[in-house]
Amino acid sequence: MTQAVSRRDFARLFAVGGSAALFADPAWTRLAAQTAPFTPGAGASSGESFWKSVREQFVVPPDLGVLNAANLCPSSRPALEALTRETRSVDEDPSPMNRARLYPEKEKTRRALAEFLRVTPAEIIITRNTSESNNLVSNGLDLKPGDEVIVHADNHPSNFVAWREKARRFGFTVVTIEQKNPHPGMEYYVDAFTRAITPRTKVLAFTHLTSTVGDLFPAKELCRIARERGVLTMIDGAQSFGLLDVNLADIQPDFYSGSAHKWPCGARECGVLFVNQRAQERLWPTIYSAYTGAVGFSQTFEGFGQRDEATMIALAEALAFQAKIGRAAIEKRSRELTQQFLTGLRKLPGMKVWTSPRPELNVAIVSFLPGTLDAEKVAAALYEKERIGITTRTGADRPGLRASPHIYNSPQEIDRLLAGLSKYVKSGV
Numbered sequence: 142m143t144q145a146v147s148r149r150d151f152a153r154l155f156a157v158g159g160s161a162a163l164f165a166d167p168a169w170t171r172l173a174a175q176t177a178p179f180t181p182g183a184g185a186s187s188g189e190s191f192w193k194s195v196r197e198q199f200v201v202p203p204d205l206g207v208l209n210a211a212n213l214c215p216s217s218r219p220a221l222e223a224l225t226r227e228t229r230s231v232d233e234d235p236s237p238m239n240r241a242r243l244y245p246e247k248e249k250t251r252r253a254l255a256e257f258l259r260v261t262p263a264e265i266i267i268t269r270n271t272s273e274s275n276n277l278v279s280n281g282l283d284l285k286p287g288d289e290v291i292v293h294a295d296n297h298p299s300n301f302v303a304w305r306e307k308a309r310r311f312g313f314t315v316v317t318i319e320q321k322n323p324h325p326g327m328e329y330y331v332d333a334f335t336r337a338i339t340p341r342t343k344v345l346a347f348t349h350l351t352s353t354v355g356d357l358f359p360a361k362e363l364c365r366i367a368r369e370r371g372v373l374t375m376i377d378g379a380q381s382f383g384l385l386d387v388n389l390a391d392i393q394p395d396f397y398s399g400s401a402h403k404w405p406c407g408a409r410e411c412g413v414l415f416v417n418q419r420a421q422e423r424l425w426p427t428i429y430s431a432y433t434g435a436v437g438f439s440q441t442f443e444g445f446g447q448r449d450e451a452t453m454i455a456l457a458e459a460l461a462f463q464a465k466i467g468r469a470a471i472e473k474r475s476r477e478l479t480q481q482f483l484t485g486l487r488k489l490p491g492m493k494v495w496t497s498p499r500p501e502l503n504v505a506i507v508s509f510l511p512g513t514l515d516a517e518k519v520a521a522a523l524y525e526k527e528r529i530g531i532t533t534r535t536g537a538d539r540p541g542l543r544a545s546p547h548i549y550n551s552p553q554e555i556d557r558l559l560a561g562l563s564k565y566v567k568s569g570v
């Protein structure tokens with residue numbers, strides 16, 4: 142165990158009401174024993190040695206390369222430690238006194254989220270995940286027959302099916318912009334959404350970065366166009382939160398959503414909904430209960446009942462860890478690994494790559510059909526033989542496999558993935 146971490150964390154544990162029994166817990170001892178402090182040093186400019194030190198901040202075994210960030214990221218060590226520590230603390234001491242200590246922590250997370258997204262804490266709602274955030278918007282707006290909501294066909298169900306079902310209930314109309322593959326260019330979507338807006342349009346709901354093939358959307362431009370026409374904007378940020386250096390003060394949407402367990406490398410069951418000050422009076426709460434937030438919109442909108450503060454504290458730690466790495470460096474690293482993979486993939490015979498080859502249109506999600514090979518078998522073989530975890534995409538829409546590299550992945554893992562694919566292309570799987 143390294144001195145720096147053990148002294149600091151153990152002192153903090155005592156300070157926050159932990160007990161001696163905590164130190165006897167084998168899970169905690171194991172975790173603490175493995176911990177090395179993260180010191181950014183010269184940062185990303187120092188190259189692979191820096192990224193190796195980032196990798197050490199994840200408990201995924203060194204021989205396993207999981208490239209599935211678009212679905213689920215491992216929690217970074219600072220997040221995992223906070224989650225473990227605070228979960229255990231509440232179970233050891235569920236007294237009102239110990240619990241009361243945690244409420245201000247929720248507000249600290251709100252402030253951390255606001256800083257991360259460059260907005261104010263008064264505009265931040267802490268939710269359970271992106272799905273919940275998206276549905277709080279489609280559920281909470283007063284929409285009626287004659288109103289229109291414009292969505293993109295490639296939106297996630299929580300921002301697509303949700304609107305369709307609520308349209309059935311409340312009588313408004315959903316207008317769908319069709320999906321094009323490969324990415325037709327930013328201008329195409331700016332034009333398509335602009336032309337779809339009518340005097341009846343109330344909301345424009347799109348995805349910042351699609352989970353299907355990693356298409357990047359012209360978020361700022363779409364928000365500007367909508368704002369100028371008095372239309373609300375809902376950005377699903379599940380795939381941009383914690384990957385791109387998202388600046389909501391610049392993009393200016395009305396609503397933006399994200400999940401902690403994806404690119405931020407927080408823990409599960411924590412998410413964010415940004416509600417722009419100017420849109421707050423338009424959004425009804427879906428849930429009325431106790432334990433609201435302490436500032437701004439959260440005082441009326443976030444009465445979600447009892448929560449798990451441990452996962453919120455873990456998110457604040459995850460965001461602080463990302464800030465130490467550097468937000469721009471995170472995006473750059475994921476982009477470089479993606480380009481390495483795309484370049485290698487294009488050299489393999491028979492691969493049908495769904496993701497745009499243009500680096501300005503994709504970020505860190507690559508989907509492809511592995512020729513005539515069975516995608517399920519390829520994914521299973523990659524996992525068993527190469528120790529590489531990627532996911533399958535089933536169904537008729539751009540099926541096959543999807544790899545989404547993040548800061549804990551390495552160029553060697555990309556090479557291993559490519560070598561595995563190359564082997565299966567040559568000799569079957």
Ligand SMILES: Cc1ncc(COP(=O)(O)O)c(C=O)c1O
Nearest residue numbers: 270271272297348352377379400
């Ligand atoms: C674009 C997009 N929106 C929403 C979601 C839902 O996220 P969650 O399951 O964390 O609610 C996902 C999950 O993959 C997604 O990719």
